Amino acid sequence: MRILIATDAWTPQINGVVRVFQVTAEHLRAFGHEVEVVGPDRFPLTLPAPGYPEVRLAVAPGRRLARLIEAFRPDAIHVPVEGPIGLAARRYCRRRGIPFTTSFHTRFADYFEKRLGRGGSLALAAQRWFHRGGRAIMVQTDTLERQLTASGFGPVRRWGRAVDTQGFRPLRDEPDFDADFLALPRPIFLYLGRVSPEKNLDAFLGLDLPGSRVVVGDGPALATLRARYPAVHFLGYRTGRDLARHFSAADVFVFPSRFETFGLVVLESLSCGTPVAALPVPGPLDILGPTPLVARLSEDLRAAALDALSIDREACRRFAEGFSWEECTREFERNLELIPAATWDAPIRG
Structure with a gap:
């Protein structure tokens, strides 16, 4: 399978989401898949995220992203992050009628309510709109599955987490x-x-x-x-x-x-x-x-x-x-296999 991951969270950022996709891509390649990761490093113009200067956001990524997708012609597209690349990938897939999956990584609603005292319902609505555009949203835990299902996200599929026990050892x-x-x-x-x-x-x-x-x-x-x-x-x-x-x-x-x-x-x-x-x-x-x-x-x-x-x-x-990262990646692989493969001859929607 040819798998494209369009993510705003990617190197040189250092965080848990980046580590998850780095290791997942490595294991998918070891399983025989071709994997293309499109992150902010693939775009000539980026700006720092407000309050997080080490996090670069791609500026107007739509056209270049479309060219990268079409050059690779993936069978499956995964869009995990609600940033400029994620929004551009979502729009591209929706216009072309290409199925894609998403995954949930940040509790923006909880953060806004706890830290700012407002904005939680708006953040949740925005995340629900983003993720419901895909064929499935992958979540890591029982708690997330229950909470997101109750909040109108779906369909929800499980994708657990693992740890590199060789790199992180006593x-x-x-x-x-x-x-x-x-x-x-x-x-x-x-x-x-x-x-x-x-x-x-x-x-x-x-x-x-x-x-x-x-x-x-x-x-x-x-x-x-x-x-x-x-x-x-x-x-x-x-x-x-x-x-x-x-x-x-x-x-x-x-x-x-x-x-x-x-x-x-x-x-x-x-x-x-x-x-x-x-x-x-x-x-x-x-x-x-x-x-x-x-x-x-x-x-x-x-x-x-x-x-x-x-x-x-x-x-x-x-x-x-x-x-186990192997079993974790197999779960991700199975989630991709459950949706139709992308086709490249459908008309573009307005």
Whole structure:
């Protein structure tokens, strides 16, 4: 099958959505499919997203996107993100009568209501309009499936998540690993991910915890939080093996976000053998269940972080090993196979 993914979330951005599509594309190619990813890097003119300068948005991508699609002539088109590329791909497919799928990655409605106090219903309506243009919307969890179905999205199909257990592995077990390379007082409580308002980092950074609080990542809130919490160690942006290195060195990964559709970093931490403390909200609850053995979920995030220190690190690794990228990608593949293949001789609609 020839598969085209038209996504506003792509390299050089670093986030969970980008990682999902990078790994999915790699596995699809390993299964014998031809995969073309059209991201902002394929367009000559981009602008920074408001408040997120590291996220580039393609300017007027419609014509070039159409040429890229027609040059590749895919059998299946997937459009995951409600940005300029996603909107242009949706419009192109609708005009040509080409079926496509979407997937749900960001709770814009929750974010607007919680952070701004308004705009949630409008954001939900806009996302519903976008995704109902496709033949199916893929979602990661039971919670999302129930919520989106109740809100009029559909048809909904499941597409779970997984973790790269080779890249994210317990480096503490390897003889050349120095668990004290951070040279900080223990225990070390780590957050790794985007440093942005929707991640609710004040809920972690303001905690009275022993040892050290560490933040690995970059984003629009970095300067503000660094000034607000001078006792916190902000280590900046990391990639590749360095991510597993920091996860492995930490004693607990603290995940304060309330607005996740999944929370891939939770699995990455567990895959490195590091227990998790998080809020009992969708995302962590869907991955871990209400009473997990490898994490502590509580509205009292301080108590959760301290209690997580006693969790068996080997149990964390075993839990993560149950999330296979191969099976996850097969699920994505099956969802594409359930819709008609694209045809290229239909008349263009006005």
